Amino acid sequence: MILxxxxxxxxxxxxxxxxxxxxxxxxxxxRKTSNIEMVRKVFSYxxxxxxxxxxKIEWVEADIMDFVAISEVLEGIDIVYHxxxxxxxxxxxxxxxLKVNIEGTANxxxxxxxxNITKFCYVSSVAVLGRALNDGVSDExxxxxxxxxxxxxxxxxxxxxxxxxxxxxEGLNAYIVNPSVILGPGFWxxxxxxxxxxxxxxxxxxxxxxxxxxxxRDISKAMIRLMESDISRERFILSAENCSYQQLFExxxxxxxxxxxxxxxxxxxxxxxxxxxxxRSFLMRTLPEVxxxxxxxxxxxxxxxxxxxxxxIGFEFTPLEQSIREISExxxxxxx
Ligand SMILES: NC(=O)c1ccc[n+]([C@@H]2O[C@H](COP(=O)([O-])OP(=O)(O)OC[C@H]3O[C@@H](n4cnc5c(N)ncnc54)[C@H](OP(=O)(O)O)[C@@H]3O)[C@@H](O)[C@H]2O)c1
Numbered sequence: 001m002i003l004x005x006x007x008x009x010x011x012x013x014x015x016x017x018x019x020x021x022x023x024x025x026x027x028x029x030x031r032k033t034s035n036i037e038m039v040r041k042v043f044s045y046x047x048x049x050x051x052x053x054x055x056k057i058e059w060v061e062a063d064i065m066d067f068v069a070i071s072e073v074l075e076g077i078d079i080v081y082h083x084x085x086x087x088x089x090x091x092x093x094x095x096x097x098l099k100v101n102i103e104g105t106a107n108x109x110x111x112x113x114x115x116n117i118t119k120f121c122y123v124s125s126v127a128v129l130g131r132a133l134n135d136g137v138s139d140e141x142x143x144x145x146x147x148x149x150x151x152x153x154x155x156x157x158x159x160x161x162x163x164x165x166x167x168x169x170e171g172l173n174a175y176i177v178n179p180s181v182i183l184g185p186g187f188w189x190x191x192x193x194x195x196x197x198x199x200x201x202x203x204x205x206x207x208x209x210x211x212x213x214x215x216x217r218d219i220s221k222a223m224i225r226l227m228e229s230d231i232s233r234e235r236f237i238l239s240a241e242n243c244s245y246q247q248l249f250e251x252x253x254x255x256x257x258x259x260x261x262x263x264x265x266x267x268x269x270x271x272x273x274x275x276x277x278x279x280r281s282f283l284m285r286t287l288p289e290v291x292x293x294x295x296x297x298x299x300x301x302x303x304x305x306x307x308x309x310x311x312x313i314g315f316e317f318t319p320l321e322q323s324i325r326e327i328s329e330x331x332x333x334x335x336x
Pocket of ligand 1: 007033034035082085124125179181187
């Protein structure tokens with residue numbers, strides 16, 4: 001039996017679909033506050049048998065911080081996909097994010113070693129690759145460098161990935177995937193899927209940054225292919241293409257039938273933008289729409305090599321423009 005953490009999120013819901021629709025028995029954890037109906041919604045994008053597939057998931061309530069609950073959840077499990085994490089660029093989440101992502105992963109790693117789990121997949125991030133000293137293309141050998149440019153999210157994922165490497169040294173049969181910015185449908189209210197909503201609402205501004213982007217369906221498929229292979233003790237960057245935010249927004253605008261953002265925000269202005277927004281959100285007691293970390297990330301140039309996964313299992317990524325066209329089609333169906 002397979003265990004999936006993070007099954008109610010963007011990546012986890014796609015992974016659950018790929019697993020249950022191909023007949024794998026799956027247990028997934030959720031929390032009291034989780035919205036599992038989003039998982040059913042995601043399934044409906046890809047199949048007429050969404051309800052039937054959704055009904056095949058064995059849902060168990062557990063928080064990865066709860067050692068005892070996770071220990072019980074692991075009963076009868078031989079394969080674990082660990083995609084659960086706090087993903088946030090809001091300062092209010094920093095403390096919880098560091099705790100959940102590092103300690104929660106340590107809990108799972110320790111219990112999986114104890115239970116002799118057959119194979120473990122950890123979803124890390126390109127945010128753990130050293131960025132400070134690297135002006136070129138990052139690959140799997142680009143190691144973490146302490147730097148003010150690292151986000152707190154990056155720090156939390158780095159701490160978590162270290163727990164997995166420690167587990168591997170202690171006998172855990174594991175591999176790690178490091179996705180770049182994941183694009184996918186369904187969670188239009190926030191995160192990266194929220195970028196489609198911003199362009200739909202008429203986003204006017206873009207920054208000069210470049211980043212790696214990848215289709216959520218490719219991440220899920222690569223994770224399963226690696227699980228079914230003999231590969232372990234390795235990490236793999238999963239990133240389809242390096243692309244500027246300007247080009248990304250142009251693709252989104254093209255397929256959503258909206259004008260592309262046309263006003264470039266110079267890097268010096270983003271510093272002013274997040275400070276003004278911080279003050280506004282403080283006064284209004286709402287979440288800021290732009291934080292310092294968001295502003296920094298979208299002005300930086302980060303590029304990634306996907307050569308290792310392509311060579312290891314012959315994996316081919318969906319071209320970015322095709323992903324954005326297909327996600328936009330789902331967005332338009334959801335906003336009829
Ligand atoms: N999105 C990206 O661009 C990106 C890029 C690289 C790597 N990643 C990594 O990919 C993974 C999935 O990301 P995503 O975009 O799918 O994130 P997401 O949509 O925010 O989903 C996060 C998932 O983690 C679960 N979770 C959070 N705290 C938990 C806790 N204490 N106990 C149990 N479950 C908990 C959430 O459950 P609830 O529903 O209960 O909140 C949710 O299912 C994460 O590990 C993330 O770091 C994401």
